[in-house]
Amino acid sequence: MDRHNSRNFQKPPLLQVQSIDKYYGSPQSVTKALDQLSFHVQAGEYMAVMGASGSGKTTLLNCISTIDTVSSGHILLEGRDITAIPPRDIAAFRRDTLGFVFQEFNLLDTLTLEENIALPLTIRELPPAQIQAKVRAMADRLGLSQALGKFPCQVSGGQKQRCAFARAVIGEPKLILADEPTGALDSASARVLLEIMHRFHRESHATILMVTHDAFSASFAERILFLKDGRIFNEILKGEKSRESFYQEILDVLCVLGGERPC
Numbered sequence: 001m002d003r004h005n006s007r008n009f010q011k012p013p014l015l016q017v018q019s020i021d022k023y024y025g026s027p028q029s030v031t032k033a034l035d036q037l038s039f040h041v042q043a044g045e046y047m048a049v050m051g052a053s054g055s056g057k058t059t060l061l062n063c064i065s066t067i068d069t070v071s072s073g074h075i076l077l078e079g080r081d082i083t084a085i086p087p088r089d090i091a092a093f094r095r096d097t098l099g100f101v102f103q104e105f106n107l108l109d110t111l112t113l114e115e116n117i118a119l120p121l122t123i124r125e126l127p128p129a130q131i132q133a134k135v136r137a138m139a140d141r142l143g144l145s146q147a148l149g150k151f152p153c154q155v156s157g158g159q160k161q162r163c164a165f166a167r168a169v170i171g172e173p174k175l176i177l178a179d180e181p182t183g184a185l186d187s188a189s190a191r192v193l194l195e196i197m198h199r200f201h202r203e204s205h206a207t208i209l210m211v212t213h214d215a216f217s218a219s220f221a222e223r224i225l226f227l228k229d230g231r232i233f234n235e236i237l238k239g240e241k242s243r244e245s246f247y248q249e250i251l252d253v254l255c256v257l258g259g260e261r262p263c
Contacts, residue, residue: 012079013040014207015064015175020073022059022230033059034070035230041175044205046198048218050250051227052258057211058179060227064209065098065177066090078174095123099168099176103183105160107152113163114139114148120171138166142196158189162196169206178210182217194220215254219247226253233257 022034034056041047051057062068064075066082075082085093107116114135121131139145142162147155161181168176182190198220201208210221218224226234234253238246
């Protein structure tokens, strides 16, 4: 049985990262951001990646999202080698397969929240009535119904990030990539977003890969990879532990890793 996700142990992983390296710089001054990194993510899994600045976690997310390219190795999504996708096909791959949640929201200021959420469906040219129904149903789930007609400048940071999450998931992507999703939020708004993401994952069986430096955010995930110098330093599973117990375990690993919690 696959120890990572017993629910899907008979299925091949949704995401396979296979011995990837990533180098930056010139031949005279080379930085190795990722070092023979390998892991996989099962469909329906909620995984977090943690590590100090310079550990490679953002580089990893950029390579999986095709924003950056690997120097060697392969990344497979549903068996498709995304490192070999031609540049002309990258935009369509991202549109049809990935959902993105960024730290700084990345909403379009000239569009209402409803129009921002609808954007992925509009690009796909779904019928307007179908778009409206999907957007309003998603807004109901995320507590945004009363704010749909407002512009980003008229709502709170928490509402902006819930809008960004709604936009990321409205098209039912195969993989949701979240880059420090609570980084720009106060603690109360961050908790609301994390609980929404956790509930959405549980109800929709969504696959989420989240990069975060925050132990509290990571405690909502099922599995955590800790990176150091571009390699896996440790890996822990939540299993049947309470979130509070898992949070303490995360802090303990960060202490050993040299994270933000003093030993």
